[in-house]
Amino acid sequence: MIPFNKPYLTGKEAHYMYDAVHTGKLSGNGKYTGLCHEFLKKKYGFGKCLLTTSCTDALEMAALLLDIKAGDEVIMPSYTFVSTANAFVLRGAHLVFVDSREDHPGMDEDKIEELITEKTKAIVPVHYAGVACDIDKIMTLATKYNLYVVEDAAQAIESFYTGKDGVKRALGSIGHLAAFSFHETKNIISGEGGMLAINDPQFMERAEILWEKGTNRSAFFRGEVDKYGWVDVGSSFLPSEIIAAFLWAQLENLQGIQEKRLEHWNQYYEGLNDWGAGKILDLPHIPEFATNNAHMFYLVCKEADQRDRIIEKLKEHKVHAVFHYLSLHKSPFYKDKHGDRTLEHADDYSECLLRLPLFYELKGEGIDRIINILKDAEL
Amino acid sequence: MIPFNKPYLTGKEAHYMYDAVHTGKLSGNGKYTGLCHEFLKKKYGFGKCLLTTSCTDALEMAALLLDIKAGDEVIMPSYTFVSTANAFVLRGAHLVFVDSREDHPGMDEDKIEELITEKTKAIVPVHYAGVACDIDKIMTLATKYNLYVVEDAAQAIESFYTGKDGVKRALGSIGHLAAFSFHETKNIISGEGGMLAINDPQFMERAEILWEKGTNRSAFFRGEVDKYGWVDVGSSFLPSEIIAAFLWAQLENLQGIQEKRLEHWNQYYEGLNDWGAGKILDLPHIPEFATNNAHMFYLVCKEADQRDRIIEKLKEHKVHAVFHYLSLHKSPFYKDKHGDRTLEHADDYSECLLRLPLFYELKGEGIDRIINILKDAEL
Numbered sequence: 001m002i003p004f005n006k007p008y009l010t011g012k013e014a015h016y017m018y019d020a021v022h023t024g025k026l027s028g029n030g031k032y033t034g035l036c037h038e039f040l041k042k043k044y045g046f047g048k049c050l051l052t053t054s055c056t057d058a059l060e061m062a063a064l065l066l067d068i069k070a071g072d073e074v075i076m077p078s079y080t081f082v083s084t085a086n087a088f089v090l091r092g093a094h095l096v097f098v099d100s101r102e103d104h105p106g107m108d109e110d111k112i113e114e115l116i117t118e119k120t121k122a123i124v125p126v127h128y129a130g131v132a133c134d135i136d137k138i139m140t141l142a143t144k145y146n147l148y149v150v151e152d153a154a155q156a157i158e159s160f161y162t163g164k165d166g167v168k169r170a171l172g173s174i175g176h177l178a179a180f181s182f183h184e185t186k187n188i189i190s191g192e193g194g195m196l197a198i199n200d201p202q203f204m205e206r207a208e209i210l211w212e213k214g215t216n217r218s219a220f221f222r223g224e225v226d227k228y229g230w231v232d233v234g235s236s237f238l239p240s241e242i243i244a245a246f247l248w249a250q251l252e253n254l255q256g257i258q259e260k261r262l263e264h265w266n267q268y269y270e271g272l273n274d275w276g277a278g279k280i281l282d283l284p285h286i287p288e289f290a291t292n293n294a295h296m297f298y299l300v301c302k303e304a305d306q307r308d309r310i311i312e313k314l315k316e317h318k319v320h321a322v323f324h325y326l327s328l329h330k331s332p333f334y335k336d337k338h339g340d341r342t343l344e345h346a347d348d349y350s351e352c353l354l355r356l357p358l359f360y361e362l363k364g365e366g367i368d369r370i371i372n373i374l375k376d377a378e379l
Numbered sequence: 380m381i382p383f384n385k386p387y388l389t390g391k392e393a394h395y396m397y398d399a400v401h402t403g404k405l406s407g408n409g410k411y412t413g414l415c416h417e418f419l420k421k422k423y424g425f426g427k428c429l430l431t432t433s434c435t436d437a438l439e440m441a442a443l444l445l446d447i448k449a450g451d452e453v454i455m456p457s458y459t460f461v462s463t464a465n466a467f468v469l470r471g472a473h474l475v476f477v478d479s480r481e482d483h484p485g486m487d488e489d490k491i492e493e494l495i496t497e498k499t500k501a502i503v504p505v506h507y508a509g510v511a512c513d514i515d516k517i518m519t520l521a522t523k524y525n526l527y528v529v530e531d532a533a534q535a536i537e538s539f540y541t542g543k544d545g546v547k548r549a550l551g552s553i554g555h556l557a558a559f560s561f562h563e564t565k566n567i568i569s570g571e572g573g574m575l576a577i578n579d580p581q582f583m584e585r586a587e588i589l590w591e592k593g594t595n596r597s598a599f600f601r602g603e604v605d606k607y608g609w610v611d612v613g614s615s616f617l618p619s620e621i622i623a624a625f626l627w628a629q630l631e632n633l634q635g636i637q638e639k640r641l642e643h644w645n646q647y648y649e650g651l652n653d654w655g656a657g658k659i660l661d662l663p664h665i666p667e668f669a670t671n672n673a674h675m676f677y678l679v680c681k682e683a684d685q686r687d688r689i690i691e692k693l694k695e696h697k698v699h700a701v702f703h704y705l706s707l708h709k710s711p712f713y714k715d716k717h718g719d720r721t722l723e724h725a726d727d728y729s730e731c732l733l734r735l736p737l738f739y740e741l742k743g744e745g746i747d748r749i750i751n752i753l754k755d756a757e758l
């Protein structure tokens with residue numbers, strides 16, 4: 001049996017968790033939270049980092065920081081996880097969904113401008129499969145129309161974008177705010193977990209307050225105010241030190257984890273390129289401006305039936321492959337609010353995209369087996 | 380040095396965490412989440428349980444379930460943690476703060492009715508120090524005015540209330556909804572963590588949907604629907620299995636933990652009763668309808684200066700004692716919204732309540748030392 005995913009432990013997670021206990025602190029914002037913040041900020045050039053209990057919570061913090069209110073419009077892809085949407089719906093926003101690119105499930109950067117109105121407050125690009133959107137295009141629109149950009153970088157750790165200026169920048173370091181996930185299905189994990197990156201300095205102080213339940217507790221412990229209290233809305237966005245200690249063990253092994261995942265990804269690509277590559281079905285496309293963080297290896301089938309046949313065939317051979325999102329503009333919750341704009345590519349990916357197993361402990365023989373099952377199948 | 384708190388590990392936390400990894404699941408709603416749900420529901424007679432990443436998140440779920448909207452009024456004590464308040468402010472509620480009882484920091488049940496208006500939607504009693512409010516009085520008001528009751532039972536695990544009918548019921552099993560905390564400062568911990576108890580059946584199905592990010596994923600995995608999608612608002616309220624595994628180790632040892640804490644509490648009480656007890660200062664009051672879960676041992680000083688002197692004296696002897704909440708109606712965030720009603724007892728507790736160290740590994744000698752420091756001090 002080859003599962004779709006298996007969470008990987010480096011071996012030091014429990015050790016760090018016990019160390020956290022010995023410092024006398026298991027609640028949030030302790031030693032390991034600090035280590036993770038410092039590491040991520042320095043490595044990827046974020047303005048400021050705050051760990052959260054999930055990427056969902058990081059997106060909710062972003063919506064609060066942008067003061068999203070009833071009637072505001074937020075532009076995002078339809079082909080994304082519900083949390084991208086819910087975080088803004090919870091603040092009262094109206095969502096304006098953009099179609100996916102033809103060559104990639106990420107949103108079509110050229111279809112954004114026509115959707116901007118006077119009510120538009122933010123654009124939320126999703127770096128699908130950890131592959132960059134053409135973020136320069138989006139930032140240019142944001143500047144032109146005075147909008148904020150929140151990168152949904154849930155899948156995009158250790159992934160980069162090279163703009164027209166030739167500078168290679170980490171995803172999540174470019175938008176005003178960015179949200180990352182450390183869910184067990186991601187490259188770097190803490191079971192459930194996430195992080196908000198804050199790049200626009202105007203949000204840094206308030207982000208810390210929202211994170212600490214609407215109190216100025218952090219400023220108090222730095223000696224900047226002489227008592228702390230309730231100064232703003234907020235929530236308990238910060239994760240336990242148990243989670244941060246776990247995450248720290250993962251981050252220490254980031255390079256090894258990435259090397260292994262890239263090896264698996266390349267084995268899939270090389271093994272399937274001659275066979276698939278637009279004839280039988282499509283393989284992932286990595287634009288020139290993007291790097292590949294090997295978060296996901298997916299196939300884009302020619303039609304829904306073909307995908308069903310592949311899932312079935314793999315299942316017969318005890319391999320678990322899974323599809324991904326269903327277009328949010330057609331969801332029971334939002335279809336009546338979306339109107340009648342069709343989003344053809346988003347629907348295609350909903351029906352035709354299939355994800356193959358990809359995790360650290362997957363063996364080369366396993367990948368070969370999967371490649372051969374696909375090649376032998378009648379599709 | 381005697382700290383105010385030290386998180387206690389039973390020794391099996393890491394073992395269960397590794398077991399969770401071996402089941403292939405570290406994200407939420409796995410084996411250990413299920414074990415915790417079942418145990419808590421059965422032991423305390425809750426209608427349904429859902430672990431959350433914090434008590435704050437459980438309160439936010441409650442506010443969503445009650446469909447709290449802009450203009451709704453919610454009645455709660457002023458002497459409470461900011462999360463009791465923020466959860467409802469995030470949905471647009473106006474907070475109506477009630478004073479504390481003279482003999483206890485919990486809210487004065489007899490001062491609620493006069494604050495009920497046509498806009499009132501819910502009452503949120505806080506079982507301060509794990510000691511029950513007179514919850515029958517509050518439930519009677521709720522029935523009379525058609526309101527919901529959300530018990531803030533953050534501190535109230537393994538604590539009970541005996542109503543006029545003579546039936547002893549667990550706190551958190553009485554209101555329509557109830558929120559618990561497993562923050563490291565509580566009796567049973569998971570670093571950060573919480574739980575929503577759902578007692579009113581009308582909320583059970585939707586609670587599960589909100590918990591699963593607004594999807595009907597749980598119903599899908601039970602085979603009740605043939606695909607799942609976005610059907611409602613929601614968030615990532617569920618904690619990692621790492622946290623649930625940790626919590627399970629604690630729950631297995633609940634009895635031992637409670638016995639030890641009660642032993643400590645009783646040692647404080649017996650040691651200080653003759654000395655304090657209304658003369659120099661006040662000791663905790665446990666009403667006849669309530670049990671004591673030994674969550675907290677506090678002193679109520681005669682004045683703020685006396686409290687400062689005690690804190691200072693204990694600090695000289697390397698003992699860390701801390702005060703607690705600041706009245707929310709006087710907070711920078713809410714003072715202008717509260718109006719000019721004075722809440723005398725809430726302010727008294729803000730200025731005069733002092734919490735002494737109380738944790739599993741505290742030694743009897745340590746408590747004796749603290750008692751002697753207090754008795755020797757000039758107050």
